[in-house]
Amino acid sequence: MESLTSRLGRWSAGRGPLYLLLAARLRQMIEDGLLRPGAALPPDRTLATALAVGRSTVVAAYETLRQEGKITRRQGSGTRVAEAALSPVSNTPEKATGPTGVRDTSNPLFLHLLEPAHDIIMLSCAAPAGPPPQLVDAYRSLAFPSDADLGYHPAGVPALREEIAARFTARGVAIGPEHILVTTGAQQALSLLTRHFVTPGDSVLVEAPTYAGALDVFREAAGVPLPVPAGADGIDVTAAERAMAAERPALGYVISCFHNPTGGVLPPLAGRRLVEAARRYGVPLIDDEVLAELPLSGPAPRPLATFGDVISIGSLSKLLWGGLRIGWVRGEAGLISRLSRLKALHDLGSDVPTQLAAVRLLTDLDELLSTRRARLRTCHDHLRAELERLLPSWHCPPVPGGQTLWARLPHGDGTSFAQLALRHGVAVLPGAALDITGHSNAYLRLHFLHEPAVLTQAVERLAHAWHAYRTAPPQPRTGAALNAIVV
Incomplete structure (x- = not known):
């Protein structure tokens, strides 16, 4: 079913x-x-x-x-x-x-992209809409390589690898460009790592709930997700240690900072315990940092990789624009070399002009992110205020960063309500799509990336849908009238 x-x-x-x-x-x-x-x-x-x-x-x-x-x-x-x-x-x-x-894929997140509909407010796919003007400027000022450059760079354009490595070094993880693989978005980064580590039947430690796109990647590789509870303080490290000791999974995947979908942050001491446990049990550990540089206030937490051997993945798609398909893997140099060969089999390297534009953007990224964080903070507060005004029975706590809220319905389940909400003109992501344990059925993930006026309209539509959901659904015509319609 x-x-x-x-x-x-x-x-x-x-x-x-x-x-x-x-x-x-x-x-x-x-x-x-x-x-x-x-x-x-x-x-x-x-x-x-x-x-x-x-x-x-x-x-x-x-x-x-x-x-x-x-x-x-x-x-x-x-x-x-x-x-x-x-x-x-x-x-x-x-x-x-x-x-x-x-x-x-049957993931509602991807289906909303594959099957776009008219006049639907999308609260399901959490990605920035529209390229920033700085991206247009970066393309206009591109300085292309010399005629001797064939344009094939499976590991990424050297200048971009250097910029990404420098950014990790500034965040407390001192590395060189040989530790960086440029990918076509973080989704490809995750796919390459899964192909490298996971064979059919292998278990993969994941949080419950977690990013739905990751679950799709692991299933596509015939991996078996091994769920561990996660909440406002990140993954349950004690449960993760037990799971690693008992199952010895082929891979671990966590979102330690501004978790998708809960917004939680793994405390430093818990992060250190998790990294040490992964090392002890020989589990390669991926930390998805796609949202890690989007705190709503104050500095971003320190990277999980500062505690030891962690593979980091990141992307400019969530930071700046969904259409900017630049992601990366940060890891041990030998792993990056092997992943580069694997990537070469698929596409011989990501698009060079886009990488060159990304080099320019990374030099101004702190300024760009400052503006974006201020806007996210305004929209986060506005969405929560509108939910409190029109849907006060929903439980929707604030988050310290990222771009989504994790809303719990007072009764019913998110999957059936999401279908009803769609008929009222708003697409939301039900918790069941993000949690293989079934424990998040009463939740919805809502992003706050739209302008305040659009968020108000979206919540108004959700309120109408919720009113309909709490009452008996309307019945279509039956009997002779229905037969007339069919004929």
Whole structure:
């Protein structure tokens, strides 16, 4: 059930009766091979509850597909995909997972990017909108390399590696450029590290909740996430030590500073314990620093890497603009050399003009971040004030940094409410997409990157959706009227 509701994605974001929108999405999944012939579909009431719609919406959607020959419905055996439901072009198992069995994504975060909708306020994808003017200036003033430069730099343009290394040194981690690999965003950095360390069946220590994109990467590599609770003070280090001692995972992944989604920060003493435990049990430890330089006040906490052998990943995409696909890995020189060879297999190196522009941006990054932090602080306070005004029953504590709030609903679950919120014009990320333990079902992740006026409109839409969620969902027309619509 959870897999189906996740893969349904933004099914309710179009125009028209809900039962037709649901039927259209299920039809597409059947024709694409994501629902195989003979596969059982959830009972009417079960699916209706998961999607926060009336039972008659599901009944009408199923009936539409039954009339088309896409599904069969029999008392005692339930609802199943018809044996001849697939179209000829998708009648192969490769359609479901790709030609080599590679998984695609059902992550709502990515589906919101893959399936954009009109007039939806996006509180789900937390990335800065629009390039800063300094990026435009950086491109205008590019100084390209000499004619002798082929433009292939698998490890990254030397000048950029030097700038990133210098920034780590200034933050208390003294390194040279040989310790830096430039990647196409932090997502590629995480993918390369996973390919290097994780083989099918290996366990990967993760926080619960954590960044949903990381879970997708580990699953794509056939790794088995090993969850450890995380909260306002970061990962539960005692539980992490026990998990490492018992399971000896192939990799550990944490967000020690301004955790995504909770906003938590791992205290220094706990950070030292975690690093020492990873060393003791031979677990390579990744610290995702994508948000580490976004405190809402005061200086950023010291990097986890100051305590020992930690692999750091970072990015300019969250600091400046999502379209600036510059990320990096910081690690031991031998690891960087091996990752560079692995990256060369995939793309021979990231885009050179973008790297050259990034060199210019890094020289002015402190000034750029000062402006961005002030704006984030204003928007953080505004979003919390609007939530308190219109949704006072929600629990939404302040965060010390980053760009998201972790809101707990007083009742119900985030997945079903997220579907209902989408129909009211606002996309939010349910906690279930971020936590494989199921303990975050009552949570939503909300970002505060929009302008205050847009955040106010988003909360107003959430309030209308919450009112509808607390009452019985409206029922679509049934009986003769429904049959007339179907005909």
